[in-house]
Amino acid sequence: MTQTPFLSRLWIPVVLLAIAAPWLISGYELSLLGRFLAMSILAIGLMLVWGEAGILTLGQGVFFGLGGYALAIHMKLAGLEPGSLPDFMEWSGITALPWWWVPFKSPVLATLMVVVVPGVFAGFFSWLVFRRRVVGVYFALITQALALSFATLLVSQQGATGGFNGLTNFQTLYGFDLNAARAPVVLYWVTLALVVVCFAGVRWLIRSRFGMLLRATRDGENRVRFLGYDTTPYKVVAFTLAAMLAGIGGALFTLHAGVISPALVGVVPSIEMVVWVAVGGRGSLWGAVIGTLAVNFAKDEISSYLPGAWLYVLGLVFILVVGFLPRGIMGLAEDLTRRSARKPQPQPVEAPQ
Amino acid sequence: MLDLPLLIGQVFNGFSVASLVVLAALGLALSFGLMRVINMAHGEMLMLGGYLAYLTFLVVPGPLALLVAMPVAFVGAAAVGAVIEVSVIHRLSSRPLDTLLATWGTSLILQQGARDVFGPIGVSVTAPDWLNHSFAIASGPLAGLSLPATRLFILLVAVVVLAALGLFIAKSRIGLLVRAVNQDRMMAAASGINVRQVDLAVFCLGSGIAGLAGVVLALLGPVTPSVGQSYIVPAFLVVILGGLGSMVGTTIAALILGLVSALSQIFLDVSMSQVLVLVFVIVFLQFRPQGVIAVRSRALEE
Numbered sequence: 001m002t003q004t005p006f007l008s009r010l011w012i013p014v015v016l017l018a019i020a021a022p023w024l025i026s027g028y029e030l031s032l033l034g035r036f037l038a039m040s041i042l043a044i045g046l047m048l049v050w051g052e053a054g055i056l057t058l059g060q061g062v063f064f065g066l067g068g069y070a071l072a073i074h075m076k077l078a079g080l081e082p083g084s085l086p087d088f089m090e091w092s093g094i095t096a097l098p099w100w101w102v103p104f105k106s107p108v109l110a111t112l113m114v115v116v117v118p119g120v121f122a123g124f125f126s127w128l129v130f131r132r133r134v135v136g137v138y139f140a141l142i143t144q145a146l147a148l149s150f151a152t153l154l155v156s157q158q159g160a161t162g163g164f165n166g167l168t169n170f171q172t173l174y175g176f177d178l179n180a181a182r183a184p185v186v187l188y189w190v191t192l193a194l195v196v197v198c199f200a201g202v203r204w205l206i207r208s209r210f211g212m213l214l215r216a217t218r219d220g221e222n223r224v225r226f227l228g229y230d231t232t233p234y235k236v237v238a239f240t241l242a243a244m245l246a247g248i249g250g251a252l253f254t255l256h257a258g259v260i261s262p263a264l265v266g267v268v269p270s271i272e273m274v275v276w277v278a279v280g281g282r283g284s285l286w287g288a289v290i291g292t293l294a295v296n297f298a299k300d301e302i303s304s305y306l307p308g309a310w311l312y313v314l315g316l317v318f319i320l321v322v323g324f325l326p327r328g329i330m331g332l333a334e335d336l337t338r339r340s341a342r343k344p345q346p347q348p349v350e351a352p353q
Numbered sequence: 354m355l356d357l358p359l360l361i362g363q364v365f366n367g368f369s370v371a372s373l374v375v376l377a378a379l380g381l382a383l384s385f386g387l388m389r390v391i392n393m394a395h396g397e398m399l400m401l402g403g404y405l406a407y408l409t410f411l412v413v414p415g416p417l418a419l420l421v422a423m424p425v426a427f428v429g430a431a432a433v434g435a436v437i438e439v440s441v442i443h444r445l446s447s448r449p450l451d452t453l454l455a456t457w458g459t460s461l462i463l464q465q466g467a468r469d470v471f472g473p474i475g476v477s478v479t480a481p482d483w484l485n486h487s488f489a490i491a492s493g494p495l496a497g498l499s500l501p502a503t504r505l506f507i508l509l510v511a512v513v514v515l516a517a518l519g520l521f522i523a524k525s526r527i528g529l530l531v532r533a534v535n536q537d538r539m540m541a542a543a544s545g546i547n548v549r550q551v552d553l554a555v556f557c558l559g560s561g562i563a564g565l566a567g568v569v570l571a572l573l574g575p576v577t578p579s580v581g582q583s584y585i586v587p588a589f590l591v592v593i594l595g596g597l598g599s600m601v602g603t604t605i606a607a608l609i610l611g612l613v614s615a616l617s618q619i620f621l622d623v624s625m626s627q628v629l630v631l632v633f634v635i636v637f638l639q640f641r642p643q644g645v646i647a648v649r650s651r652a653l654e655e
Contacts, residue, residue: 054450056450056453056454125635128635128639129635129638132638132639132642133642134638134642136449136450137385137389137390137391137449137450137453138593140450140453141391141589141590141592141593142590142593142631142634142635144586144589145586145589145590145631145634146631148586148627149624149627149628149631152623152624152627152628153624153625153627153628155624156622156623156624156625157624267582267586271454271457274454275454278454308465308468308469311461311462311464311465312461312462312465314458314461315458315459315460315461315462315465316458316462317458318454318455318457318458318461319441319455319458319459322445322451322454322455322458323441323444323445323451323455326448326451
């Protein structure tokens with residue numbers, strides 16, 4: 001993990017500033033900030049699995065989507081008159097609720113599902129793949145195929161998932177009115193609190209023995225095996241935790257954006273999630289959060305002025321960051337502060353592949 | 354309930370899907386075998402081949418347009434492939450996962466470029482008359498079976514390309530160098546082979562073959578900026594299933610996946626069959642994690 005002393009000392013003012021944001025910025029900016037903070041929970045998980053464990057996954061959108069859909073299904077059901085069906089089901093000619101929608105009626109169960117469904121699915125999937133020592137590029141490509149299958153499946157099961165349009169038009173959650181005037185601010189604070197909790201949790205984890213073993217596995221998996229460790233469970237746990245964080249991020253995103261749809265979880269969004277972390281710096285938790293905010297605010301700005309230009313920018317950022325700035329913004333910041341402190345420190349040596 | 358014409362028709366479809374995917378996957382597999390690098394912009398070579406076919410059909414009217422389009426697409430895609438190899442892939446080749454990301458950035462730029470030049474809606478190529486019919490069987494036990502000529506043509510292209518490539522690798526001098534680098538990169542370099550040139554040549558060759566696949570693709574449906582994306586994920590799965598950079602493995606894997614996909618579509622819709630193909634790959638890796646053709650090696654890490 002990259003040490004970032006100046007930010008470790010600054011975290012209290014940063015969090016205080018973030019708490020005060022509703023009074024400092026406009027409602028529109030706050031809604032964007034809340035949404036991007038929700039996404040940064042996913043980025044924190046991605047930093048754990050990619051930055052620490054060295055497992056590149058191009059399918060985080062799947063777990064983001066599972067979390068998002070879990071909460072969205074509950075909100076769809078919560079807003080219904082007794083005995084009626086969600087609007088899109090009636091349009092598709094469905095007459096009875098699909099059996100797997102039923103458990104989501106309970107708010108407690110649905111909230112649990114936000115982490116349990118992505119967690120169980122990711123755990124089983126990654127155990128199958130990692131136990132046969134399928135790693136690196138192979139794993140990345142399989143997760144991409146997973147994202148493609150998930151998105152096409154969602155589109156094709158129109159009657160049960162809302163198809164291409166996804167699920168939208170939510171009214172209430174836990175008995176609170178989502179259209180109330182205070183709702184966006186409360187939602188923002190809840191999101192911020194969850195970001196802080198997830199950040200602190202993952203920070204604790206990567207400083208533990210577990211984190212050390214993940215980094216060791218990243219740098220020389222066979223060497224770790226020869227020391228007597230079975231690396232598979234470590235990687236499965238890291239991947240599963242990242243998926244659960246993605247699920248939380250997806251659920252919060254669905255609340256902020258008011259919609260979850262296949263276009264938000266497929267191949268392209270999944271790989272965009274990797275850009276957030278790459279830009280911020282894959283070796284740093286702060287980098288994951290800062291990268292998510294930076295990339296998405298930039299996307300919002302650029303798309304509103306030049307709609308076609310965003311993909312050029314995204315593509316170029318990808319090539320340039322990976323090619324010239326593999327440690328992202330945080331790596332750059334670290335180099336600059338080090339140079340100004342005139343304290344030459346040993347550079348980390350890249351492990352041979 | 355299984356009727357024979359439907360079954361044979363789907364097997365035939367499976368073969369024609371497999372031939373497209375194998376053309377798309379060959380370049381990926383060859384470069385992966387040599388450099389352990391996957392080019393995510395490879396799908397855009399198909400797209401480029403498709404658009405080059407479209408342009409050729411505009412310039413060269415008549416029944417021979419298709420025969421002109423194929424070399425044009427091959428050379429065009431190979432040239433663009435060379436630019437990508439030199440500018441992005443070679444620089445990052447020691448970091449395979451980062452190469453994946455950087456080439457994905459390249460793919461985004463190429464797609465958006467195509468969108469700006471040709472528009473977001475696809476362009477179409479009219480297949481020449483000699484491909485515009487199908488072989489239908491009207492009577493007998495196979496009544497109702499119909500084999501479109503374009504799909505037979507795809508099969509033919511794939512067989513010819515595979516045979517030519519196989520001969521090239523097995524018999525030519527460059528093929529010898531490719532095999533040498535594939536077996537042991539360091540020893541090859543030590544015995545004076547210009548490894549760098551071999552990498553580049555193989556990459557161009559693979560991109561060119563993808564360009565050819567693009568021409569064939571244009572005969573089947575409209576060429577859109579994202580046309581490559583729909584074929585590239587199956588091609589990646591084929592590379593995984595086929596084993597490290599083996600041509601035979603890639604071909605077998607493409608046939609397996611094409612048949613699994615086409616036969617499952619008798620019972621399932623397209624999206625479910627896509628899921629089934631992925632499940633099949635994961636289950637297959639449980640038994641043969643090295644893929645269809647495993648390279649025997651005493652090396653611990655590839």
